[in-house]
Amino acid sequence: xxxxIKTPELGTIGLLRWLWRQLTSMRTALxxxxxxxxxxxxxxxxxxxxxxxTQVQQYFVNNPTLAKVFDKFSLFNLYSSTWFSAIYLxxxxxxxxxxxxxxxxxxxxxxxxxxxxxxxxxxxxxxxxFESQKSADEILVIARAHFSKRRYRIRDCxxxxxxxxxxxxxxxxxxxxxxxxxxxxxxxxxxxxGMRGSAIVNExxxxxxxxTSYDSLSAGRLFKLSDFPPVTLKVLxxxxxxxxxxxxxxxxxxxxxxxxxxxxxxxxVEVKVNKPLTFGSTRIYLQANGFSPKVTVRDNAGKIVxxxxxxxxxQDGNLTSIGAIKVPDLTPTQLGIVGSFLxxxxxxxxxxGFSSYPEALNPRLLMAAWLGDLGLDTGVPQSxxxxxxxxxxxxxxxxxxxxxxxxxxxxxxxxxxxxxxKWVNLQIVRDxxxxxxxxxxxxALLGLxxxxxxxxRRIWIRTVLGENTASSGVIxxxxxxxxxxxxxxxxxxxxxxxxxxxxxxE
Amino acid sequence: xxxxxxxxxxxxxxxxxxGIIFIAFISFAFQTAWSxxxxxxxxxxxxxxxxxxxxxxxxxxxxAILGFIFLSAGVIARGVSAGRVPWGNMYEFSxxxxxxxxxxxxxxxxxxxxxxxxxxVTLAVLLTLGTAVTLLYVPTAPLAPALKSTWLVxxxxxxxxxxxxxxxxxxxAAAYLIMDRYQDExxxxxxxxxxxxxxxxxxxxxxxxxxxxxxxxLWTFSVIAGAIxxxxxxxxxxxxxxxETWAFITWVAYAAYLHARxxxxxKGKRAAWLCLFxxxxxxxxxxxxxxxxxxxxxxxxx
Numbered sequence: 001x002x003x004x005i006k007t008p009e010l011g012t013i014g015l016l017r018w019l020w021r022q023l024t025s026m027r028t029a030l031x032x033x034x035x036x037x038x039x040x041x042x043x044x045x046x047x048x049x050x051x052x053x054t055q056v057q058q059y060f061v062n063n064p065t066l067a068k069v070f071d072k073f074s075l076f077n078l079y080s081s082t083w084f085s086a087i088y089l090x091x092x093x094x095x096x097x098x099x100x101x102x103x104x105x106x107x108x109x110x111x112x113x114x115x116x117x118x119x120x121x122x123x124x125x126x127x128x129x130f131e132s133q134k135s136a137d138e139i140l141v142i143a144r145a146h147f148s149k150r151r152y153r154i155r156d157c158x159x160x161x162x163x164x165x166x167x168x169x170x171x172x173x174x175x176x177x178x179x180x181x182x183x184x185x186x187x188x189x190x191x192x193x194g195m196r197g198s199a200i201v202n203e204x205x206x207x208x209x210x211x212t213s214y215d216s217l218s219a220g221r222l223f224k225l226s227d228f229p230p231v232t233l234k235v236l237x238x239x240x241x242x243x244x245x246x247x248x249x250x251x252x253x254x255x256x257x258x259x260x261x262x263x264x265x266x267x268x269v270e271v272k273v274n275k276p277l278t279f280g281s282t283r284i285y286l287q288a289n290g291f292s293p294k295v296t297v298r299d300n301a302g303k304i305v306x307x308x309x310x311x312x313x314x315q316d317g318n319l320t321s322i323g324a325i326k327v328p329d330l331t332p333t334q335l336g337i338v339g340s341f342l343x344x345x346x347x348x349x350x351x352x353g354f355s356s357y358p359e360a361l362n363p364r365l366l367m368a369a370w371l372g373d374l375g376l377d378t379g380v381p382q383s384x385x386x387x388x389x390x391x392x393x394x395x396x397x398x399x400x401x402x403x404x405x406x407x408x409x410x411x412x413x414x415x416x417x418x419x420x421x422k423w424v425n426l427q428i429v430r431d432x433x434x435x436x437x438x439x440x441x442x443x444a445l446l447g448l449x450x451x452x453x454x455x456x457r458r459i460w461i462r463t464v465l466g467e468n469t470a471s472s473g474v475i476x477x478x479x480x481x482x483x484x485x486x487x488x489x490x491x492x493x494x495x496x497x498x499x500x501x502x503x504x505x506e
Numbered sequence: 507x508x509x510x511x512x513x514x515x516x517x518x519x520x521x522x523x524x525g526i527i528f529i530a531f532i533s534f535a536f537q538t539a540w541s542x543x544x545x546x547x548x549x550x551x552x553x554x555x556x557x558x559x560x561x562x563x564x565x566x567x568x569x570a571i572l573g574f575i576f577l578s579a580g581v582i583a584r585g586v587s588a589g590r591v592p593w594g595n596m597y598e599f600s601x602x603x604x605x606x607x608x609x610x611x612x613x614x615x616x617x618x619x620x621x622x623x624x625x626x627v628t629l630a631v632l633l634t635l636g637t638a639v640t641l642l643y644v645p646t647a648p649l650a651p652a653l654k655s656t657w658l659v660x661x662x663x664x665x666x667x668x669x670x671x672x673x674x675x676x677x678x679a680a681a682y683l684i685m686d687r688y689q690d691e692x693x694x695x696x697x698x699x700x701x702x703x704x705x706x707x708x709x710x711x712x713x714x715x716x717x718x719x720x721x722x723x724l725w726t727f728s729v730i731a732g733a734i735x736x737x738x739x740x741x742x743x744x745x746x747x748x749x750e751t752w753a754f755i756t757w758v759a760y761a762a763y764l765h766a767r768x769x770x771x772x773k774g775k776r777a778a779w780l781c782l783f784x785x786x787x788x789x790x791x792x793x794x795x796x797x798x799x800x801x802x803x804x805x806x807x808x
Contacts, residue, residue: 026765041755434743441730
């Protein structure tokens, strides 16, 4: 009976061992590697939430059934999905299971000597044989000196010498794979301890780095609020330079006034597209820009109910922008302005009003006024660029140049287009894992170069006494083993050295 | 000389190089055509034909070198015209890519017997340049702000050279698969005459491996350089942008190929197919993602 009890226990351990062996086999690693490549393909075709959320929404509108299926398989956030993570985690476990024992083995062998000279050298690669007038000892001494100059490991055997080179090839190989683990650790550290947020700031306004200042903010599990560098950034000036022929942007430059809390004096810095501002592991990037029309809204008594610069969202290369002005504090009913801003307004029969250049050369603010309920109290978050006009009624249309006033219909008040300023979108990113990922990548590259280009080879030299015992010479046999090219040249060089005449000859 | 003069000069050089490479292509075609008739067993009697064969090949290579020089001049003049490195749009990527491919071939030719590849290489370069001048041409324009970085030189240069060598390895792997059909079950090769000057299967297998092993670290470097640049320009070093995703897929595919060759001992047919697959992911990335793909790497200028 004990036989029956024992079997399942052994079976479980055996099964686990079998599974582990399967997982760490080269074959599985290869399949996982290819699977990882194939699995990442859909993400390049299907829009991703973290890259373009509006396109994902559009996908749900256009193909609702397909979108639901896609969403079920996390295809809209593929790279953070469970099944994608499962593939690369299995791959890394397989890699660790394969590399760690090999590293240990390699470490143990670090002082190992080359294997003994095989009996039949003739079976190996590049076998050469010649007769020499030198003595056996002389031959072996020359060979030893020759190879020690070339940094081979040397082992003296019976009437022969075994030499070996290229341990570093395996060292490079292991360094490469271990560094990949380093890259993974760096990436994970960045995700867990990192933060990414953005904020739109008008020219002349300030951004204080606390959580409430952000328009959008996402942080990793280990991110603490104290990780925000305590700074205040004032947007002094934003300049965009455009090519007058193609209207394409040439250069963006943002001048910030940086005040670190606890310090009285502030400093001025320039931020450009490829030149972010750095505070430790947090960096501040200039990500987007646009126009903010400045408006003042007055009620029928002439009291100001809203005044300021309102960021509009660019729609094309000439910065035709759309936006919304929401005035909840107007009596008797709320006011909403659906606006579009044209920096260089022009008009033709086909397109109507449009912008022909991305700078504010002839600015116009086109407005549609709506009265009714803005729906701000419903609790559903709204876009700041759009107005939900479901419970509203349109009361008028108007186009204003800077300085002009529109007396709203029904004598409810007026709106003044005071002018225009620019806004910038600051992207603030903290990634504490970055240095580790970079270090891992650099070491991986180094390991890769060593493992691909270091040459591993073994060479054996044996002296056999000549058949003609009268002669003092010996027969020298040489052969080697190598996976990389160049063994023949190496053996030729050795033969040349061995055949060199002694100084006292002739 | 004004900017437009340089641009015109660049165009003239590119067109001339196409003419020269076309004649090189014709020479290689003649070489291949004559090789049909060379009976290797009766080499002595057909000496004249075999002479013609070598001569056509030599002319082809000389012209390919000349075409390379003209194309280099075209690429350089394009850079001078734009006042920057000539890697700002798809037209410029393509002429530089054609140059890199030709360069990879000529360098390989110094060490290995790859003269037989001349026909395919010149044809591929002609097709690339032809597409570039007809479909992809855009006048020189300044760089977008995001491209204004030293990393443009480093990242794009490494990527273009890697691409040239990857495609060459692809040609060799394809040749392997074609030659493999002439091998019978016992391992004897019964090739038709035209294929007899091609290296043996083992040599082809080895050559495509060497090319990939040589350039895989450069591709790795190109991806790392791109990540460093993306961190400075976009605020993240890796964002699974379509171009990044496909660069990753290419990397993974070649990594699998190298592992399969070195560790798992895959040789021959399976390795050649894997090599072709990896190379096609690179091509897909270049063509599809640049022109039709979304994401941040859309600099085709089309």
